[in-house]
Amino acid sequence: MASVLYQSIEALSREKGIEPAVVVSAIEDAIALATRKYYKTQENMRAEMDKDTGEIRAYVFKTVVETPEEIVDEINQLALEPARALAPEVEVGGELRFYKDTTPLGRIAAQMAKQVIFQKVREAERDTVFNEYNHRAGEVLNATVKRLEPMDVIFDLGKAEARMPKREQSRLEQFAVGERVRVVLLRVDRAAKGPQVIVSRAAPALVQNLFQSEVPEIYDGTVSIRAIAREAGERTKIAVMSRDKDVDPVGACVGMKGMRVQSIIRELRGEKIDIIEYSEEITTFAEKALQPAKVSRVSITDLAEKQIEVIVDDTQLSLAIGKKGQNVRLAAKLLQWKIDIKSEEEKRQEVEQQMQAMSGGPTTPIEQVTELGEQILEKLIAAGITTVEAVADMTAEELEQIPGIGEKTIEKISVAVRHYFGQYEEGEERPVPMAVIETPTDTEETTSMSKTPEEILAAERGTDPNAEVPVELDDISTEDIAAAEDEESESDAFSDNDAREEGIELDNDTIDTLVDESQEVSDEGIDTDGHDRG
Numbered sequence: 001m002a003s004v005l006y007q008s009i010e011a012l013s014r015e016k017g018i019e020p021a022v023v024v025s026a027i028e029d030a031i032a033l034a035t036r037k038y039y040k041t042q043e044n045m046r047a048e049m050d051k052d053t054g055e056i057r058a059y060v061f062k063t064v065v066e067t068p069e070e071i072v073d074e075i076n077q078l079a080l081e082p083a084r085a086l087a088p089e090v091e092v093g094g095e096l097r098f099y100k101d102t103t104p105l106g107r108i109a110a111q112m113a114k115q116v117i118f119q120k121v122r123e124a125e126r127d128t129v130f131n132e133y134n135h136r137a138g139e140v141l142n143a144t145v146k147r148l149e150p151m152d153v154i155f156d157l158g159k160a161e162a163r164m165p166k167r168e169q170s171r172l173e174q175f176a177v178g179e180r181v182r183v184v185l186l187r188v189d190r191a192a193k194g195p196q197v198i199v200s201r202a203a204p205a206l207v208q209n210l211f212q213s214e215v216p217e218i219y220d221g222t223v224s225i226r227a228i229a230r231e232a233g234e235r236t237k238i239a240v241m242s243r244d245k246d247v248d249p250v251g252a253c254v255g256m257k258g259m260r261v262q263s264i265i266r267e268l269r270g271e272k273i274d275i276i277e278y279s280e281e282i283t284t285f286a287e288k289a290l291q292p293a294k295v296s297r298v299s300i301t302d303l304a305e306k307q308i309e310v311i312v313d314d315t316q317l318s319l320a321i322g323k324k325g326q327n328v329r330l331a332a333k334l335l336q337w338k339i340d341i342k343s344e345e346e347k348r349q350e351v352e353q354q355m356q357a358m359s360g361g362p363t364t365p366i367e368q369v370t371e372l373g374e375q376i377l378e379k380l381i382a383a384g385i386t387t388v389e390a391v392a393d394m395t396a397e398e399l400e401q402i403p404g405i406g407e408k409t410i411e412k413i414s415v416a417v418r419h420y421f422g423q424y425e426e427g428e429e430r431p432v433p434m435a436v437i438e439t440p441t442d443t444e445e446t447t448s449m450s451k452t453p454e455e456i457l458a459a460e461r462g463t464d465p466n467a468e469v470p471v472e473l474d475d476i477s478t479e480d481i482a483a484a485e486d487e488e489s490e491s492d493a494f495s496d497n498d499a500r501e502e503g504i505e506l507d508n509d510t511i512d513t514l515v516d517e518s519q520e521v522s523d524e525g526i527d528t529d530g531h532d533r534g
Contacts, residue, residue, distance in 0.1 A: 003054030017159050018124040026120030030113035031056050044076050059099040066092045126194040129160040134188045140209040145179045168200035171233035172269040202232030210264045217252040226278040229333035237330045241278040250275050289331035293320035307338040317343040364388045371416035379404050
């Protein structure tokens with residue numbers, strides 16, 4: 001029959017979850033250390049406990065060597081001849097025990113033994129906890145909330161405590177002490193105070209376990225979960241596939257009137273769950289993963305790097321990306337591919353830029369348009385428009401944004417650009433090519449210059465210079481001709497001199513600018529004569 005001491009050891013072992021032999025070993029080590037301390041010796045010492053009587057005895061042991069020359073440690077070694085004098089049956093390599101009296105051990109020795117026992121038991125507990133949970137990473141456990149800390153939640157797993165840090169919690173969840181929940185075991189960390197079991201409620205394995213519990217088709221293997229992407233407290237995407245063609249995998253997970261998935265959503269405190277059908281074809285899988293957005297087309301851009309390009313309609317772009325990029329981010333996690341999502345307009349612009357780059361790009365300076373005056377060129381260049389192609393691509397509204405350019409100037413720019421590209425509207429005269437204009441030879445020019453005015457006039461009329469002129473020159477006096485010439489010269493000089501006196505260059509650009517400014521004033525409600533129409 002076991003002694004009372006050994007029975008107490010067994011009860012303690014059951015409470016701490018450790019083997020009784022570990023506690024017995026701790027007690028024996030503690031008694032041996034206390035005895036050595038009491039006798040103030042450096043000899044090797046052990047202790048042994050009798051389970052039946054509960055007696056603990058301490059002894060010094062020495063190792064037997066063959067000859068005295070082989071002795072290295074005189075305190076803990078003994079030659080064979082003197083050893084056989086004490087114990088005739090001893091052999092080389094054996095041990096001789098010399099028991100010590102433990103009766104004189106007092107209160108100090110007992111306190112030391114107590115501390116050693118507690119230390120050994122704690123170490124045994126740590127090893128037991130580590131060995132119990134270290135190989136169970138990813139497993140879902142039932143836990144009870146033990147206490148709430150400012151950042152962490154402490155759970156009771158039965159044999160150990162578990163800690164759930166803030167990053168492993170869902171923002172939708174609040175816990176109460178004593179509440180039972182399911183948690184995922186992440187890992188076991190060895191620390192100075194013992195192993196720490198880290199659990200999570202944000203791991204995708206929790207959702208997978210909940211579906212296995214709620215959906216019989218997943219439990220028996222008819223429907224399998226191929227991929228899960230989760231952002232705890234926000235949204236989860238789960239891809240499922242059926243091994244039976246007669247079983248709809250999505251319908252099986254949703255359940256009648258959504259009962260199955262609603263039960264899981266309640267367990268997750270209202271977290272949204274998207275259930276999609278898995279496809280081996282990556283393009284088809286990508287279209288389904290980006291639901292509820294409608295995808296126009298999907299193409300693989302880099303097979304080695306696992307990168308795809310998704311094109312969606314302009315109205316579907318924000319829906320495909322999701323709030324703060326959540327939808328496309330979860331889809332990328334689900335696919336394990338990089339997703340480059342673009343709208344139709346962005347793709348069109350990208351193609352145009354690529355085609356433009358292949359063709360060398362626009363390099364024609366705007367100064368090549370000779371029909372534009374210097375002032376208009378200065379305004380366009382000041383606005384950052386330096387190429388003819390850039391002007392051609394601009395709309396009238398964009399040109400109006402440039403300071404100093406109005407409707408008349410816009411019309412002139414449009415005509416000048418059209419003419420530069422060789423486009424003429426009906427009624428517009430095309431410039432005569434230089435090759436068509438006949439340049440008179442030196443002989444003809446000399447001849448014409450040597451002719452008198454009468455001969456030139458006659459040549460134009462097709463008459464002989466010596467023929468009778470039908471106009472009666474006698475009726476026109478010399479004074480009349482001189483007066484007419486003076487009047488014409490005065491008219492031309494008046495307009496030019498007036499403009500110069502006012503400091504205005506009456507070229508075509510200045511006239512267009514004045515007209516544009518007049519038009520802007522008129523648009524603001526003021527007549528060009530200076531009166532307010534309002």
